Amino acid sequence: MTDVRRAAAPLAPVTPRRPIERTHHGDTFIDPYEWLRDKEDPQVIDHLNAENAYTEERTAHLAGLRENVFNEIKGRTKETDLSVPIRQGDWWYYGRTLEGKQYGIHCRAPLSSPDDWTPPELSPDTEVDGEQVILDGNVEADGQEFFSLGSFEVSKDSTLLLYGVDVEGDERYTLKVRDLRTGENLPDEIPNTSAGASFSPDGRFIVYLTVDDAWRPDTVWLHELGTPVGDDVQLFHEPDERYWLGAGFTRSDRYLMIAAGSSITSEEWLVDAADLRSAPRVVWPREEGVEYDSDHAVVDGEDVLYILHNRNALDFELVRVAASTPDASPTVVVPHEQGRRLLGLSTFRDFAVIAYRREGLARLGMFDYATSAIGELAFDEPLYAAGLAGNPEWAPPVLRLGYTSFVTPSTVYDYVVATGEKLLRKRQPVLGGYDPADYDQARVWATAHDGVQVPISLVWKRSFGAPDDAPRPLHLYGYGSYEHSIEPGFSVARLSELDRGVVFAVAHVRGGGEMGRQWYEDGKTMRKRNTFTDFLDCAEHLIGAGYTTPDRLVAEGGSAGGLLMGAIANMRPELFAGILADVPFVDALTSILDPSLPLTVIEWDEWGDPLHSPAVYAYMQSYSPYENVREDAAYPRILAVTSLNDTRVLYVEPAKWVAALRETGADALLKCEMVAGHGGVSGRYNAWRERAYELAWLFDVLGVAGA
Structure with a gap:
């Protein structure tokens, strides 16, 4: 008789109970497992x-x-492949993936002429004339268990690459600058930054952000290339822990835009890109519960700001103001319409693209500066997602669009602005x-x-x-x-x-x-x-x-x-x-009660503030x-x-x-x-x-x- 013995079922780890009391608003919660929070404790790692x-x-x-x-x-994945090139300056920029390699390779090739707006059709098996590898993620990640790129930007004169590297997964990036003429990195290296750094339009400066102890981007800095990081200039600091900062240049290169936002309130400042050490000037002073987002355009020779906002407009409206006097009475160009949620406006020299939601789907429309008319882009499927996808140029005759659905692989179109034609550039290959x-x-x-x-x-x-x-x-x-x-x-x-x-x-x-x-x-x-x-x-x-x-x-x-x-x-x-x-x-309740934890204070607008409100405490505790x-x-x-x-x-x-x-x-x-x-x-x-x-x-x- 054969003796068949079943292996004993594995035993789950026993988590020791070490009760800790948490008391708020007269309520005491006994937490037996809070000790697991200390990841420096070898017992936690064990x-x-x-x-x-x-x-x-x-x-x-x-x-x-x-x-x-x-x-x-x-x-099902084409492991060796290329993305559709994006035009910026005198180059086409694109990415390569190679079979067996974990990370992408960032490349560029020169334009055939200044009037060239048709991306080259690239093949993995064909050598690209003039191709330059500007960053190979596999080389950068060598010897690291984790690797992630944050900022990634080429200077306007196409000579320098700015990129941020995280090798821990904690979303703190070390900024580096590479001279694309020599392939060598410059001495400029800035640790512990947030994502989202940018070159100034003239390439002399880097604008970057640092984070506080709660991982909140709270300070905007100006670094001049070739100078010590210790000499960097603080452009802006946000002391209110509810607000995160962001910073970047308008597509027109006219302004540096600094934005502060909580979950329900925002505020923006303009800095003249030609004088980055000048004092930022506010667009609209923050008003509790009012969110807005502005972008620069030139209409009839005047610098204007288009501002998307929700003041007395639940689903947002679009207004226009003079950039020199943004606090003056605005002109409404797209009025509020309940059920049409305006999401954002991307301005270009001759037109803008407006994104919005209607009937549960995200949509795109061409926006005419002269008439404020919106021409919605049509797509055939009942369910889909479409959006702008890499359009760094200020005056393009075509727009790069990304499109997908549950059944249609990721698709790249070039939209011809003059004719409304959508040119299929690539559809994600799905093998098998x-x-x-x-x-x-x-x-x-x-x-x-x-x-x-x-x-x-x-x-x-x-x-x-x-x-x-x-x-x-x-x-x-x-x-x-x-x-x-x-x-x-x-x-x-x-x-x-x-x-x-x-x-x-x-x-x-x-x-x-x-x-x-x-x-x-x-x-x-x-x-x-x-x-x-x-x-x-x-x-x-x-x-x-x-x-x-x-x-x-x-x-x-x-x-x-x-x-x-x-x-x-x-x-x-x-x-x-x-x-x-x-x-x-x-x-959730333990985290949102502790303002020292990353993200907590800014999250109070999303979940409520249980630290100061007994009602919010009780409600959050209930779920x-x-x-x-x-x-x-x-x-x-x-x-x-x-x-x-x-x-x-x-x-x-x-x-x-x-x-x-x-x-x-x-x-x-x-x-x-x-x-x-x-x-x-x-x-x-x-x-x-x-x-x-x-x-x-x-x-x-x-x-x-x-x-």
């Missing part, structure tokens, strides 16, 4: 390593599936015989608890039938914060789901921006619960309409969408077979996932993915959450990348493996792992 080992052991049976999915992603006609997309609507109609986007493979023909495995994604909209975009990795019969869906819940500013307002601060209930209502709609069943439904969300995942897990665990939470914001883990709940399977060096959502939040879930007997796993940031690992092959890991787990939950 614990995270133990969690990773446990997760790896628990998912070891998926190793083959992970490799299959990774190879599917890799096999991909045919968009094999897939379909649609939008359906769920009725929320208060009668509001919530849009749901769906994409599926036709050969499995319509998604409501019979219950199918379904992957439901959600976000719902910061007025961020989840656009209909193509994903190579998603094909591994669709080809296994999985339906992919996006719940466009309140707190996002899909349906205009009110949609956002109705899912933030003291109405945040609408985000969670909308997602649950979408799940119930999909179940009730026969698209799926609870045992074939997995939810996913990341960052603030991870808060959504934690909340729905507590509220309706029975609706889901699994929940995938990426860098999840699941200990913060970590504090509402239920002993009586039968939780679905949960995978939480985080990164040790994440400065936006600290690793400690999912670490504590998983420990609390385990106390209830939940099957919860924690995967912590030990060298990465908020965006996960760096390098395309690493990113593919990370996504393959998550999808393999998801397929296992949905019961399609063997497919």
Whole structure:
């Protein structure tokens, strides 16, 4: 008789309880796992390593599936490829990717003539005349476990490259300057900067930002090339911890624009680009609750500013003012129209492009300076995403556009301004015989608890039938914060789901921006619960309409969408077979109570201020996932993915959450990348493996792992 013995199931790490009291507004919360916050403590690192080992052991049976999915992603991707060149100055700029290389190679080639606006058709197998490699990410990343570029800009005279490098994942960049004539770096090197540095139009100066202890960009600096960094001039400092700074030059090169913004209020200053040491002058003084964004144009020989704002205009209106007297009475050029959310204006010498949302879709329109008329650009698909894509020149006859949908791979067009013609320059190649006609997309609507109609986007493979023909495995994604909209975009990795019969869906819940500013307002601060209930209502709609069943439904969300995942897990665990939470914001109340943490103070406009308001404290405490883990709940399977060096959502939040879930007997796993940031690992092959890991787990939950 053969003795068959089953291997003992791996034991989850036991997280020691070390209770710490947190008291606010007369309420005391006893937190047993707050000690995990100290990542300098060797015991914390040991614990995270133990969690990773446990997760790896628990998912070891998926190793083959992970490799299959990774190879599917890799096999559909043209690994050696080139981007469509973008014209700037006397050069075409483009990127190369090479098979086997993690990072892109940044290149340029000279124009054939000053009138050349047709990008060269490049082939990976053909040598490009005059090509110059200006930066090879693989060379820069050599010897580093993590590598990310921040700022990346070429000077107007095409001789210098400015770039920022992060090798930790903490989003602090070291600025470097390369002489493109020699290939050598200049002595100028500036550590601990934020992303977003720029050359001045004359190439003499660098404008950059530094961050405070809370990782908030708070100071704008001016560095003159060839001088010590210690001599740099402070152009602007923002002391209010609710505001982040940004800085950059207008496309016209007329002004340096310094912008301060909280979640609900903004303020901008102009600095003459010809005299960068001159005092900044305010466009409009900040007014609580008023957001605005301005851009420079020249109309009838006059310097003007077009300002997009929401003063008494919920979905924003566009006005024009003289740049010399921006506080004078403005001229309304595009009035407020409820349901048409104006998003931004990009000015060029002879025209502008206006971006806006209507009926749940982002749209583009050509804006005429003389008449203020908007000519909307038309696209054929019912669901799509389109936007400007790399237009550094001030007076181009063509505009570069990016376009995609759930079924159409990323596409590059040149839009001929004079004729309205869209010239197809490139469509992302998808290897293996991909045919968009094999897939379909649609939008359906769920009725929320208060009668509001919530849009749901769906994409599926036709050969499995319509998604409501019979219950199918379904992957439901959600976000719902910061007025961020989840656009209909193509994903190579998603094909591994669709080809296994999985339906992919996006719940466009309140707190996002899909349906205009009110949609956002109705899912933030003291109405945040609408985000969670909308997602649950979408799940119930999909179940009730026969698209799926609870045992074939997995939810996913990341960052603030991870808060959504934690909340729905507590509220309706029975609706889901699994929940995938990426860098999840699941200990929201603890974080928002601590103004010393990165991002906290600026976040009060989004979530409320629980430190000073008992009502906000009580409301946030009612939904913060970590504090509402239920002993009586039968939780679905949960995978939480985080990164040790994440400065936006600290690793400690999912670490504590998983420990609390385990106390209830939940099957919860924690995967912590030990060298990465908020965006996960760096390098395309690493990113593919990370996504393959998550999808393999998801397929296992949905019961399609063997497919």
